């Protein structure tokens with residue numbers, strides 16, 4: 001990296017150099033962190049005035065917002081046609097590696113993607129997540145466009161906050177409103193169905209009708225099917241429609257909307273998928289994607305555990321319905337590293353897919369730490385082990401704790417390989433918030449800043465493998 005004229009102690013990220021009118025700008029790196037450099041102060045930017053008339057700006061949301069006003073290529077945008085891929089970044093330092101992974105592919109990247117739960121755990125905000133993605137794009141000089149996903153939204157307020165900030169993709173998670181109808185007796189099911197104000201209308205819409213789905217055949221609802229689908233999902237549909245209407249009012253120029261029911265107790269059957277989307281359509285909700293809950297187990301941090309043929313059969317049905325009802329994407333919330341699923345997913349979804357990853361980029365960061373500062377890795381592992389009983393609570397995990405290696409017994413040379421061990425990956429994976437919020441997170445960020453080339457290269461290789469298996473490499 002070169003230094004900037006008149007800027008002692010700062011190096012320039014060469015790819016970031018650009019011009020906006022008569023102003024030169026670049027991302028620079030000092031000993032304490034990164035800054036946005038402007039050759040002349042401009043309205044909207046805040047920073048330290050330099051003796052040459054320039055401005056050195058911290059990487060805040062306010063400065064990111066001012067930047068996208070003068071360089072609109074860095075502004076998040078809607079998803080184009082074709083496959084898309086979400087690169088969640090829990091640390092806020094992964095975007096350059098994500099961009100390198102996505103170069104030479106035909107997949108549209110979502111570079112800002114965090115859920116409300118992730119932000120609560122890491123102590124970040126939607127604003128910070130977006131700013132980190134924007135400055136990451138600037139660092140790489142990436143002008144190919146990206147989306148920003150406010151993931152797993154459970155309240156209208158959160159959705160509107162993200163809309164205000166400039167997010168473009170809103171993932172509505174109505175799972176709190178999904179009723180586990182499988183557990184109800186037929187009598188109770190009937191009682192609840194009869195109590196629905198929309199009962200008559202639903203019977204008119206669905207009873208005695210068949211729905212021809214190209215590539216799948218005919219769908220029809222038995223009385224029991226309809227009662228179950230309606231009792232299970234109707235409140236969730238109403239909630240999603242309410243969020244959609246609130247967003248439509250706030251963003252009249254358009255936005256992308258995903259409905260995710262992937263965190264419900266039971267797999268989403270094709271018939272239920274059809275019912276949910278049909279009901280959304282009747283409420284004039286246009287979706288970009290739906291995340292069904294798939295059969296089998298998509299546990300965090302490890303590969304898929306389940307019958308691939310069952311997965312394939314269900315997926316085929318979901319894709320056929322998605323094509324028949326408007327051509328939205330099937331979204332796979334991977335929970336990291338579902339490598340065995342990818343080729344099947346890509347083949348069956350045939351370009352109509354979205355994949356989300358997030359924890360995987362955190363684990364890649366830990367690989368860099370294990371190689372560069374083994375003692376810090378050991379500390380993080382010890383801490384994650386201690387946190388495990390509490391941090392695992394909101395996840396479905398079958399971790400075998402007896403198989404976990406003791407952190408003290410490990411030599412530095414063994415650490416990188418150790419990260420392939422599934423039980424250990426899960427322990428590390430779920431503790432991310434506890435680590436990143438505390439003093440270890442501070443240390444981790446320092447090391448990643450010092451070895452940022454390592455982190456970008458490791459992300460490029462690891463996420464490149466994801467994209468390779470999805471068949472989107474050129």
Ligand SMILES: [Zn+2]
Nearest residue numbers: 260262263333
């Ligand atoms: Zn999800």
